[in-house]
Amino acid sequence: MIVLEDYTYIYPGRSEPALDxxxxxxxxxxxxLVTGPTGAGKTTLCLAASGILRHEFGGxxxxxxxxxxxxxxxxxxxxxxxxHVGVVFDDPEAQLIFTTVExxxxxxxxxxxxxxxxxxxxxxxxxxxxATTDLRERAPHTLSGGQKQRVAIAATLALGTEILVLxxxxxxxxxxGTRMLFRILQRLRSEGKTVLLVEHKLDALFxxxxxxxFLERGRILAEGTxxxxxxxxxxxxxxxxxxxxxxxxxxxxxxxxxxxxPASSPLIRIEGLVxxxxxxxxxxxxxxxxxxxSLVAVIGDNGSGKTTLIKHLVGLLKPTQGRVIVGDHxxxxxTITCMARHVGLVFQNPDTMLFEETVEREVxxxxxxxxxxxxxxxxxxxxxxxxxxxxxxEYPRSLSRGERQRLAIACILAMAPxxxVLxxxxxxxxxAESARIMTLVSRLRDExxxxxxxxxxxxxxxxxxxxxxxxxxxxxxxxxxxxxxxLICQRFYSTFREPASSIA
Amino acid sequence: xxxxLQYVPGTSVFHRLNPLTKILMILVVAVLAVTTSSLSLxxxxxxxxxxxxxxxxxxxxxxxxxxxxxxxxxSLLLLTVLSMxxxxxxxxxxxxxxxxVGGAFPITVGAIEFGLLLSLRFIAMLxxxxxxxITTQPHDLVxxxxxxxxxxxxxxxxxxxxxxxxxxxxEGQRINEAQLARGYNPGTGLRGVVRTLVPIIxxxxxxxxxxxxVLGLTIDLRGYRTPRRVSLRDRSLRxxxxxxxxxxxxxxxxxxxxxxxxxxN
Numbered sequence: 001m002i003v004l005e006d007y008t009y010i011y012p013g014r015s016e017p018a019l020d021x022x023x024x025x026x027x028x029x030x031x032x033l034v035t036g037p038t039g040a041g042k043t044t045l046c047l048a049a050s051g052i053l054r055h056e057f058g059g060x061x062x063x064x065x066x067x068x069x070x071x072x073x074x075x076x077x078x079x080x081x082x083x084h085v086g087v088v089f090d091d092p093e094a095q096l097i098f099t100t101v102e103x104x105x106x107x108x109x110x111x112x113x114x115x116x117x118x119x120x121x122x123x124x125x126x127x128x129x130x131a132t133t134d135l136r137e138r139a140p141h142t143l144s145g146g147q148k149q150r151v152a153i154a155a156t157l158a159l160g161t162e163i164l165v166l167x168x169x170x171x172x173x174x175x176x177g178t179r180m181l182f183r184i185l186q187r188l189r190s191e192g193k194t195v196l197l198v199e200h201k202l203d204a205l206f207x208x209x210x211x212x213x214f215l216e217r218g219r220i221l222a223e224g225t226x227x228x229x230x231x232x233x234x235x236x237x238x239x240x241x242x243x244x245x246x247x248x249x250x251x252x253x254x255x256x257x258x259x260x261x262p263a264s265s266p267l268i269r270i271e272g273l274v275x276x277x278x279x280x281x282x283x284x285x286x287x288x289x290x291x292x293x294s295l296v297a298v299i300g301d302n303g304s305g306k307t308t309l310i311k312h313l314v315g316l317l318k319p320t321q322g323r324v325i326v327g328d329h330x331x332x333x334x335t336i337t338c339m340a341r342h343v344g345l346v347f348q349n350p351d352t353m354l355f356e357e358t359v360e361r362e363v364x365x366x367x368x369x370x371x372x373x374x375x376x377x378x379x380x381x382x383x384x385x386x387x388x389x390x391x392x393x394e395y396p397r398s399l400s401r402g403e404r405q406r407l408a409i410a411c412i413l414a415m416a417p418x419x420x421v422l423x424x425x426x427x428x429x430x431x432a433e434s435a436r437i438m439t440l441v442s443r444l445r446d447e448x449x450x451x452x453x454x455x456x457x458x459x460x461x462x463x464x465x466x467x468x469x470x471x472x473x474x475x476x477x478x479x480x481x482x483x484x485x486x487l488i489c490q491r492f493y494s495t496f497r498e499p500a501s502s503i504a
Numbered sequence: 505x506x507x508x509l510q511y512v513p514g515t516s517v518f519h520r521l522n523p524l525t526k527i528l529m530i531l532v533v534a535v536l537a538v539t540t541s542s543l544s545l546x547x548x549x550x551x552x553x554x555x556x557x558x559x560x561x562x563x564x565x566x567x568x569x570x571x572x573x574x575x576x577x578x579s580l581l582l583l584t585v586l587s588m589x590x591x592x593x594x595x596x597x598x599x600x601x602x603x604x605v606g607g608a609f610p611i612t613v614g615a616i617e618f619g620l621l622l623s624l625r626f627i628a629m630l631x632x633x634x635x636x637x638i639t640t641q642p643h644d645l646v647x648x649x650x651x652x653x654x655x656x657x658x659x660x661x662x663x664x665x666x667x668x669x670x671x672x673x674x675e676g677q678r679i680n681e682a683q684l685a686r687g688y689n690p691g692t693g694l695r696g697v698v699r700t701l702v703p704i705i706x707x708x709x710x711x712x713x714x715x716x717x718v719l720g721l722t723i724d725l726r727g728y729r730t731p732r733r734v735s736l737r738d739r740s741l742r743x744x745x746x747x748x749x750x751x752x753x754x755x756x757x758x759x760x761x762x763x764x765x766x767x768x769n
Contacts, residue, residue: 078724111727369687
């Protein structure tokens with residue numbers, strides 16, 4: 001179906017090749033898992049294999065690329081390629097063009113030459129398969145990241161192409177969504193479709209792969225069955241795996257809190273917190289106390305209220321009922337500017353905040369706003385802390401994803417808050433880079449800062465958290481410090497483990 | 505956050521009309537609004553449109569535009585008063601009592617009338633356009649525009665513009681929150697506003713541009729640019745469309761005839 005032979009590709013304006021002498025043969029009905037560290041060229045490989053690179057990006061290429069037995073340059077344009085190849089890109093937002101889910105799926109279908117009854121049947125089938133039936137009337141901007149991803153997958157599946165390319169399709173899916181994707185892939189496989197799948201979150205999907213490819217710096221370093229490849233340490237180190245039996249589940253009665261943390265009065269006190277967004281109650285009476293110097297992981301499914309909770313800590317949202325107290329500041333009474341001195345919030349996507357010309361100026365923005373003294377010194381210290389001093393004069397947006405994430409943390413560090421709140425700090429990063437971020441976060445905790453972190457990644461929870469709190473439907477249902485370990489473990493096994501397999 | 509120009513699901517008469525009928529309505533309103541220069545006729549046109557919206561329970565989105573409309577009317581009035589003088593002078597922007605500069609910028613009846621005329625034209629067209637957009641699924645609108653032989657790329661451009669308004673609003677809000685958490689304090693005064701906008705606008709534009717690539721690829725690959733062959737929905741004109749078209753034509757005939765009757769008397 002797909003053949004790349006000694007294929008080298010250089011993006012326009014670059015000198016380093018993004019793909020370097022890649023040879024890949026994909027047979028019909030194969031499911032190929034493409035892995036590798038961030039920036040290894042995984043997406044480029046998929047674009048090359050489907051002929052999109054050749055038709056849309058320019059740049060220079062050498063070697064052969066054939067699709068369905070024809071050289072890719074013989075295809076007239078992308079819409080001809082689109083009749084054979086369906087692609088789900090890793091930015092779900094940008095793939096939803098219409099204003100309701102139903103239209104999104106219908107519009108692709110209408111381009112096919114099929115009778116109306118058949119199209120309607122296909123629509124229902126796809127909606128059901130992707131669990132989007134309830135979303136059919138919804139507008140894209142009202143959907144969560146995971147829901148958007150499901151709709152993007154649905155719209156692509158509807159086209160019924162024989163080849164599918166999925167670029168990190170689980171990046172915003174919770175465990176339930178990942179399981180759904182697993183079932184879809186199983187089905188596609190039984191239908192004989194050819195699938196190229198780029199993924200970091202390995203154990204969720206690796207059972208399905210006939211073959212796994214490990215890319216690094218544009219070269220295929222290893223190729224084989226997933227079992228063979230996962231024996232290599234280098235490969236395991238960049239892939240996210242879920243812990244088989246987390247230590248907190250093995251010894252459920254052990255308190256996770258580090259013994260050397262003094263049992264002082266809590267730094268953060270949340271009392272009876274209720275929050276209404278026009279009509280929707282996101283938090284339904286939540287109580288939580290957090291001691292200074294601990295690292296607390298907040299877990300829960302999409303829509304359980306995690307983000308709403310952390311926005312209250314910095315005063316971006318004010319309680320509808322109840323109160324949030326940090327140190328001796330009640331967030332209801334204080335301005336956000338005041339709270340920003342005490343609580344630093346690092347948003348999920350660093351690109352939401354980066355706007356300056358240089359890394360240094362980006363970090364200086366916060367302390368300057370707060371009228372702090374010795375801004376230069378603070379910037380220097382923060383950059384040294386996150387290991388970006390060498391990049392101080394660079395343009396922030398040209399840094400790699402992992403570097404931008406560390407820069408976002410530096411921007412907050414420079415304001416020297418006692419509490420640092422992180423929303424999904426490792427999303428979009430490979431395991432090696434995630435570990436780097438988390439080492440930094442642990443060090444900040446060891447230096448005496450209090451860390452509150454929202455995450456989906458159970459490996460990170462297992463390796464770094466002192467305490468775990470589980471949110472469900474706007475309520476705190478379990479706290480590892482208050483005898484909640486059992487429930488957390490139960491959820492862990494029922495929702496986080498089921499699709500995974502016997503990863504050694 | 506109010507949503508600007510977004511489809512509101514519903515089952516009103518306007519929802520059930522064919523998009524072509526509604527496009528005809530916009531064209532008729534536009535032609536009437538531009539050709540007449542009678543303030544009373546234009547007022548009548550605006551009132552008729554608003555009543556049509558009210559009886560079909562669609563007046564809320566129209567009312568939501570009020571702040572925008574009021575500021576538009578005020579700036580149009582200011583512009584015409586400053587730039588034209590005709591007819592009787594009824595006052596001055598700078599009171600005569602003030603020495604030296606007193607009596608500058610006279611306010612004339614002609615200028616006020618012209619300002620109101622422009623405002624009413626604009627409001628009439630905006631109301632009609634809004635009724636179309638909030639009651640038509642964008643994908644049906646694209647089909648209708650294609651049936652009117654508008655090139656598919658233009659139809660898609662129009663669609664994407666509508667689709668991304670709320671996404672941009674949300675993204676802007678998210679960026680604003682991120683900057684607030686860094687102690688960003690929106691400034692006062694025009695200069696302050698312009699300068700402090702940079703931390704919001706730069707990420708907003710960069711992030712949107714980053715999406716453009718994937719958006720374009722998706723449109724091509726899903727074949728949205730190929731002409732539609734089959735439609736999932738029946739899109740032929742129905743009885744209610746013909747009745748509506750008749751109504752529109754009768755009403756517009758009325759609008760044309762009214763001044764004539766007036767003239768004959």
